[in-house]
Amino acid sequence: MIVVIDSLNRHEFPELLDEMFRLRARVFGGRLGWEVEVTDGREIDAFDALDPLYVIGLDEEGHVISCARALQTTGPHMLADVFSAILHGEPPLRSANLWESTRFCVDTERLTLGRGSVKGTVSHATCELMIGSLEYLRSCGITDIVTVIDPVMDRVLKRSENAPYGYVGETTPMGKVPAMAALLDTGEERVERVRAFAGIAGSVFADQVALGRLRLREEVLAAVRRMEGAPQAVADLVDYIDGQLRAATTDGEREAVRRLALGLSATGGVQAAWRATRQALAGAA
């Protein structure tokens, strides 16, 4: 399931964005060994301050499993600045209908833990994110994408019926890994090919019901985070409440968790909240 976050709705989804920055830190700072700055377990750079558009993939439990970031090529973007070595001093492409996609990644750790379902595979998550990105950008009037990727991602694109139609500049080492700038169109034919390859039919975007659940989670966790107490104790309580929300299967159960969380946050301190929770659990048992 794909959620698109931009300057208009980012205030509604701080938890999702935070989870995305942590995923980027694990992938780019960890697994891929790119030269990125990771602070406090999060990879955030100067371009994130420019209100880019994020396309984020979630698994069935609501965990962030994939993401990509889009910027206009008419204004500041990575190829013009950070990745300019790929272009060997040549000015980058600049077009109203061309956006740059960067920081495309998938949570291979979580996905290869595997729960056996087709939907939980790396390939499915990658294709879903690609379909979401291509379709959303097309709806914005964007006909082409220039994307900075490594050769591994290039092979993934080719394997999933989504081969770049061209490249700009040359493959250039960026830190430990080579990077390249590939061109993709957002045409329907390409999307259809990827859909057929991955066996994905129907809308990949979160519907109103799913968005409503995500907003409820944001509201609940924000209330818990506002509580006073030792940071670790607050974090533990957030994890606990989040776990309860993920375990909830009906709207009634979700509403119960919401009432519990808001009730706890009204008690003020985390210590008191844990006491109340333990008492409630003891009462239930």
Next chain:
Amino acid sequence: MELIDLGATVHSEGVFEDFLHQICERFELEHAAYAGVNPVSQTIHGFVTYPDAWKRHYTEQGLDRLDPTLHCAARSIAPVDWSRLAGQPNFDRVFRDAGDFGIGRLGLTIPVRGPFGDIGMLSVSGNGRPEQWHKRVAEVISDLQSVAVHIHDTVMRSEDLSRLLRHPQLSKRELEILQWTAAGKTQHDIGEILSISHRTVEVHLKSSRDKLYALTTSQAVARAIALRLIYPI
């Protein structure tokens, strides 16, 4: 109908308004408005096709300070359909008044970001049923993106200082493709000659057009020749 080539025009009074009127006519829109901020010269530019009475009311009431189609869209990179702004503070305030002047709530603002921190917004509005509007937008949005960048770049370039900063910077590949185009080769031919896909040729031509402030490839070729970036053949 050909749109005015703003890149070539000596910017006389009213040329940007004329361009907006042409946009409305070509894309079957009710109104169009452009607002742009140039941080280099600290100036604000605004051009609209709205009736004078609404312009007066808008200014007198200071609606520019409230208007979410300006303030929210300025931070977005994607086009903002006004239906997404319905929950914003001041949306009702601005659009209740707008309704009194016959301006509806169906609209779209396309933000443009330039290389020097400059920001522009092309807003267009329509009438009729929302479904029709959204269908219409889907058909023309990619052209609207293109004209939004065209008007933004040319408005920003209308100031002397910015014109100096905005000297077109084309890559070797873009110049090579423009040179072959000047020689009469098609995109397909050029792809064969350079051993690249015709779509790669096309995206470079699009980029060259935007960099040269041209709406068509022939305008871009003419301008590149005038700037001595390529040779006439």
